[in-house]
Each structure stands twice: as structure tokens, then as C-alpha cells.
Amino acid sequence: MSNFSDLDMLYDYEKDTSAAAVGYMTFSTKASDSDLITRYMQLAQEASKVSEQTRKLILKNGGIA
Numbered sequence: 001m002s003n004f005s006d007l008d009m010l011y012d013y014e015k016d017t018s019a020a021a022v023g024y025m026t027f028s029t030k031a032s033d034s035d036l037i038t039r040y041m042q043l044a045q046e047a048s049k050v051s052e053q054t055r056k057l058i059l060k061n062g063g064i065a
Helices: 006-030 034-060
Strands: none
16 A cells, blocks of 8 residues: 655645546537536636645645646
8 A cells, every 4th residue: 555645645636626627618618508608617617726726735735836
């Protein structure tokens, strides 16, 4: 079993939230229903916010974001 540091976990989480933001944005460009587009855009924005907060935590813990 591998030992992961908090920084390793933050890097992984930041990668996932960034990928989610990109995915939701892509889905919004493929949708034709305006309500669905709005929801995907909201999800992309929230994922972006979480990604930004995670990058700040990475920097605070001495990592490179």
C-alpha cells in the first residue's frame, strides 16, 4: 500500500476538478436545450471555483500549482 501525502491528494483532486470543469463546458456546447446548457455552465463554474480553491491550498502547502 502506498503512502500519499496531503499534497498528493490535493494534486489529484485539482486534476479531477479541472477535468470536470472542462467536461461540463464541453457538454454545454453539445446540448441543444437552453435549460440544460445553463445547468452545464453552472456546473462548469462551480467546478472551476473548487479547482481554484484547491490550487490555493496546494500553494499554501508548499506545492507548485
